[in-house]
Amino acid sequence: MGIVWGTIPSRHLKPAGRLIARMNGTMDEASALQRNYKEVLDRIAAACRAADRPPGSVSLLAVSKTFGADRVAALAAAGQRSFGENYVQEAVAKITALRNERPDLRLEWHFIGPIQSNKTRLIAEHFDWVQSIDRERIAERLSEQRAADRPPLQVCVQVNVSGEASKSGCAPADVIALARRIVSLPRLVLRGVMAIPEPSEDVAIQRGQAARVRGVFDDLRAAGLAVDTISNGMSADIESAIAEGSTMVRVGTALFGRRARVDD
Ligand SMILES: *Cc1c(COP(=O)(O)O)cnc(C)c1O
Numbered sequence: 001m002g003i004v005w006g007t008i009p010s011r012h013l014k015p016a017g018r019l020i021a022r023m024n025g026t027m028d029e030a031s032a033l034q035r036n037y038k039e040v041l042d043r044i045a046a047a048c049r050a051a052d053r054p055p056g057s058v059s060l061l062a063v064s065k066t067f068g069a070d071r072v073a074a075l076a077a078a079g080q081r082s083f084g085e086n087y088v089q090e091a092v093a094k095i096t097a098l099r100n101e102r103p104d105l106r107l108e109w110h111f112i113g114p115i116q117s118n119k120t121r122l123i124a125e126h127f128d129w130v131q132s133i134d135r136e137r138i139a140e141r142l143s144e145q146r147a148a149d150r151p152p153l154q155v156c157v158q159v160n161v162s163g164e165a166s167k168s169g170c171a172p173a174d175v176i177a178l179a180r181r182i183v184s185l186p187r188l189v190l191r192g193v194m195a196i197p198e199p200s201e202d203v204a205i206q207r208g209q210a211a212r213v214r215g216v217f218d219d220l221r222a223a224g225l226a227v228d229t230i231s232n233g234m235s236a237d238i239e240s241a242i243a244e245g246s247t248m249v250r251v252g253t254a255l256f257g258r259r260a261r262v263d264d
Contacts, residue, residue, distance in 0.1 A: 047242035063252030066259045069097045076105045086113030121145045131156040131194040134170040136181050143185035152189045161212040162198040192229030206237040210244035
């Protein structure tokens with residue numbers, strides 16, 4: 001009978017066997033990640049077809065919060081370039097490690113978490129995009145703190161389409177004023193809107209909320225603002241978001257698996 005390494009507890013293996021068992025584990029994780037990546041890209045492509053939209057019209061932001069730099073590097077090896085993070089300290093450590101150790105990967109980093117004003121400097125220094133701007137003070141600080149030798153920050157206004165149920169995001173009625181302020185700031189480029197609708201398993205509710213995000217985007221265009229990004233849709237509602245016009249889905253769980261932390 002052949003030996004299946006995975007069935008032998010590693011403490012019973014000689015050192016070489018332990019190494020192989022560990023490598024097998026890593027290879028399993030890498031192939032699971034590749035399989036998930038393909039599945040998510042297939043879901044996006046199918047949703048585009050169903051909505052009669054061109055296949056390249058929706059981009060994928062891989063949300064790597066709580067997962068290590070090794071997982072990011074593994075997904076980058078499969079072809080993913082854009083990653084999203086929510087927690088400043090965790091993100092800066094990951095971004096710095098990857099920039100130092102894997103400059104060849106040329107990753108693009110998006111900040112998508114709540115922003116405290118004492119964290120704007122770190123965000124301005126390390127990220128390429130900031131999607132979660134919900135007030136003028138944050139926009140002003142990010143513009144002031146963005147270094148002159150870096151490209152301007154690409155930004156979205158986070159809009160609250162779920163009313164009282166959600167505390168983060170700008171009220172739809174205030175989005176145009178905030179967007180105009182952003183456009184007046186020298187180191188920011190306004191790209192569009194981002195939303196985190198209240199989770200629902202009801203597709204009609206998902207579609208209704210996604211349609212409201214699209215409505216806010218349309219209002220910005222009608223006001224003469226040049227925007228091209230609707231960042232909406234997560235693991236559970238990719239299809240609804242794309243059906244209602246999303247141009248960027250932010251996917252964590254469907255790529256990396258469930259997060260250990262439950263505070264998000
Ligand atoms: C965590 C998070 C995601 C990813 O959510 P999943 O359900 O794991 O795909 C997307 N956007 C934001 C803002 C998040 O905080």
